[in-house]
Amino acid sequence: MDVHPAIVKTKTLTWPDESATEAFAARLAEAPGVTNALIALRGDLGAGKTTLVRHLLRALGVQGRVKSPTYAVVEPYELPGLNIWHFDFYRFGDAREWEDAGFRDIFASPGLKLAEWPEKAAPVLPAIDLDITLTTLADGARQAALAANTPLGARILQGLDHEGQQT
Numbered sequence: 001m002d003v004h005p006a007i008v009k010t011k012t013l014t015w016p017d018e019s020a021t022e023a024f025a026a027r028l029a030e031a032p033g034v035t036n037a038l039i040a041l042r043g044d045l046g047a048g049k050t051t052l053v054r055h056l057l058r059a060l061g062v063q064g065r066v067k068s069p070t071y072a073v074v075e076p077y078e079l080p081g082l083n084i085w086h087f088d089f090y091r092f093g094d095a096r097e098w099e100d101a102g103f104r105d106i107f108a109s110p111g112l113k114l115a116e117w118p119e120k121a122a123p124v125l126p127a128i129d130l131d132i133t134l135t136t137l138a139d140g141a142r143q144a145a146l147a148a149n150t151p152l153g154a155r156i157l158q159g160l161d162h163e164g165q166q167t
């Protein structure tokens with residue numbers, strides 16, 4: 001992962017319940033530049049990565065069933081003027097799969113890329129704009145650590161601040 005030390009900005013949030021996750025996703029959907037970002041989602045199994053993605057996709061206007069790409073590796077979504085790809089690299093095991101599946105072309109094209117388990121594809125992933133690491137707290141709440149790694153990620157994080165997001 002290419003990270004520029006002068007660009008890295010961080011923010012930590014606590015979401016007491018799923019409605020707080022949904023509210024964050026709605027703010028994220030409106031953040032400047034998010035529709036052209038690579039957002040990595042990290043956390044243990046059950047931490048809420050796919051739940052966050054589902055709420056974000058709904059906030060962006062995706063209708064119908066939002067499936068987890070655990071077995072397919074990627075689920076594409078098309079909206080007017082916006083392409084979205086939801087990746088789950090949990091089962092990703094070989095960098096040759098990257099080329100064979102055409103992922104290089106997807107990541108080179110405009111649109112939103114959401115990547116769960118990005119560490120499994122780290123050698124081939126481009127620079128991650130925004131890293132979101134989810135942790136389940138003892139009371140069932142979620143803690144989200146956000147890290148902007150690129151100028152685009154910093155713009156997204158700054159846009160969340162302008163929406164009145166509490167830390």
